[in-house]
Amino acid sequence: MTDSFVAAPSDGPTAGRKRPRRAAVAAFVGSALEYYDFYIYGTAAALVFNKVFFPTSSAATGTLLALATFGVGYVARPVGAFVLGHFGDRYGRKKILIFTLLLMGVSTFLVGCLPTYASIGVWAPILLVVLRLLQGFSASGEQAGANSMTLEHAPDHQRSFFTSFTLSGTQLGLILSSGVFIPVAALPDEALLSWGWRVPFWLSAVVVAAGLVIRRSLTETPVFEEEAAKDEVEKLPLAVLFREHWADVLRIALSSLVSTVSTIFGVYALSFATGTVGVPRSTMLWLTVAAAFVALFSITGWARLADRVGRKPVYLFGVLGSAGLMFAYLWSLSTGVVALFFVFGILMSGVVYHAQNGVFPALYGEQLPTRVRLSGMAIGTQIGFALSGFMPTLAAAVAGEGTGGWLPVALLVLACCAVSAAATLGMRETFRTPMALLGVRTPKDESARIPA
Template structure:
């Protein structure tokens, strides 16, 4: 055999070895790419909400009275949800027809540009009515991006993951959520301590500019991430759906409805992080710093609890872990709100960390694999995006509903606890009606 032949064989073996290493790295890279994207999304989400509460009413709506200006500022925060269903349909179609990587590159870039440009916006005093209009437009673009980011990241990670560890790898999307909230809190603490004139003049812009660093890292990771094997097979066989949403509505209506109702578990999160914060501080008069500490510590605990529950679901199944998280949250909301109403600080810490940091993480950590495994590769991104965005939007109104049903007196929180319990039970029942999929091969997921 000639030297040339040996050389060709060596090169071929080398290429094969490199391809195998790349294939082995892909689950980790996909998980890290998902973690980064989710961290960016929720970092941006938190800093925008904080800026809306502290700054935007004063610099974008200065001609209004203070109360109306605050309401208007929070309205700009809310319009992000208007474009989410639109983004879910549009980006779901692109991701299922043209690839997950294209969607993830687009969503991260759009979120990064939109957030950075908020930091560049002139104020009302500089350009008049064009300032709040520009703010609304950029917030709507953020909502469009967020609609496809999480579903795209979950689909990418799920389809790269080893068959026996799909929940563990997809859980990194939700770990990124916690990291984004923690990072935003740590950055805003020194910014919010600035004198008000400096905060309004330039300080509020810094967190928006800093998001560019995280976006740049995320773009670098996603640029080198290969498309998923499952989608590549669809593309090679030319079996992608021409209209994924039409196929989804025709063949997967039941699972789409399951995801919508299962996603109501997000009510626990919005009640814990938004409503109970307001109730504790404004009604019970617990110090704000105390409640913020509970929120931060709960997120820190969740960083460990989420992947732990995901690993458990890879061993015993998705349904028992999710249902434990949903029903456990339905139970724990009662003693937690009782502790809040009585300003029992030690119990608030113990029950708050147990509710949000541990038990809720059981459902929160495994829904990316649970929902994604309900759909075939042809419609997975569309099914996850549309289902979760509708469910999350309903969950997003939970603080408003809770504020409306809150009653005077020390037991006035009871209707809120009932509301959380009902939505959590609905979520658990929805999942109980689904098939168990933790041992189902990728090519058999969502088979009709």
């Protein structure tokens, strides 16, 4: 079966032109709300979970165990990608986006209700891991669903720009989560460890209510509706995916290892700075907020560039550039000089890293046809993200002693980025390929390209 649909009707009537904007706004706001939930866990894992859920361990072991619970959420991601990817390609993007929001919100709220180790012993960390697994299951379908929704609504010549709003939304979620933790982290330790850390998790109830209102207003994508009307929706999309597109999924998975930059920046570096170097918690949270604020604008800027010059050059610059800047950033943290690590942190995490982060929704999604797009993106990215999710734990294990122990961590990031770059070189350049031909194995036909 081949894709027989036409490009999204974004060049038609006014109603059609509004669809891409509406989908982009819904993806932006929905992703912000969803990833608020996901990011507050990482912050709590780095700052307080070692004392709340692993108090009987040594300081180093407790930190390692707390960071491991962060990584556990990534274990559920590949499993969730298979399940939610199937249903997203079988029954539509909108249903998946509503389900993932509900699951993420409920599991996050319940984390804030958990009794501590002092109350119920070993059951406390066990329940924490269970809820983290549910978070990871939800996140596995969220980004692929939002990316598919915006890609399939977007006009051909602006697909990177419109899909980038999904990633801009994740940065707003990071800003919100860090912003909530700034006053919480400033509390006295007794208040922080008893009730303060719970407040950001309880606020997810508000997150869910707002997100549902937005996502229920979405319409299904035109290309999926057309396939459904023609009875061309695959009953077993995963079978088609692994029979015809397994190489694309593998390249996406390996390329996604660049997300190690994000997990090291957001979890390991936070723990290293506050626990080893002695940087105040609030200072590191302000750095996270500043970098994410800059990223709100850099993401769409890089995406616009990718619509003009191609996906791969911009993406590869982000991969290799952020790998190099990780050395400078971790070194600057070791000095304890605030101005220095703010400069390198914002340059790496706010600007250069997002050259790939803003482009990958289009680059990955355009490797696949509509009938397997959501499942292929979900499975490929979540395998890569799952590996990246454990990198903070591996980093803590390989890091040297004291403030000079950052070099093995930077080398770990470099290795992951090298694999990502190699996989990306094997992908097709698709920025001038019409929607109807994405993922279709046909001889090259320059007449079918989108005009520059």
